[in-house]
Amino acid sequence: MKCAVGDIVLINNFTYPDGTDGTLHSFVVVDVNKDEFELVTLDYMCFLISSQTDKNSDVNPNYPCNESIAATKGTGLKRSGHVKCDYLFTGIKEHNIFMKVGMVEA
Numbered sequence: 001m002k003c004a005v006g007d008i009v010l011i012n013n014f015t016y017p018d019g020t021d022g023t024l025h026s027f028v029v030v031d032v033n034k035d036e037f038e039l040v041t042l043d044y045m046c047f048l049i050s051s052q053t054d055k056n057s058d059v060n061p062n063y064p065c066n067e068s069i070a071a072t073k074g075t076g077l078k079r080s081g082h083v084k085c086d087y088l089f090t091g092i093k094e095h096n097i098f099m100k101v102g103m104v105e106a
Helices: 042-047
Strands: 007-015 022-032 037-039 067-069 081-083 089-093 097-103
Touching: 007 037, 022 042, 042 089
Parallel strands: none
Antiparallel strands: 007 022, 007 097, 022 037, 037 089, 067 081
């Protein structure tokens, strides 16, 4: 399945940071490297957006997983900021994507 940054996908199998297995959860693709995807859980994309740009991952290394998001017509944000993210799910393989269910504009 072809996926791009911003796609919302449902993942069959993945591992939580504590090592437990997870299944059938929605994520947003934030990076694609050949056949592996870097994802953030959709929970973060929907609820935890901050305009404190000093905490963006590209500005402050203490927040390596916060993802920048621009204030554009597409995002509807009044100010640029970041999505707060405690953990990025990496190394997810294409065969673990159950379906693409939508997309967000970054």
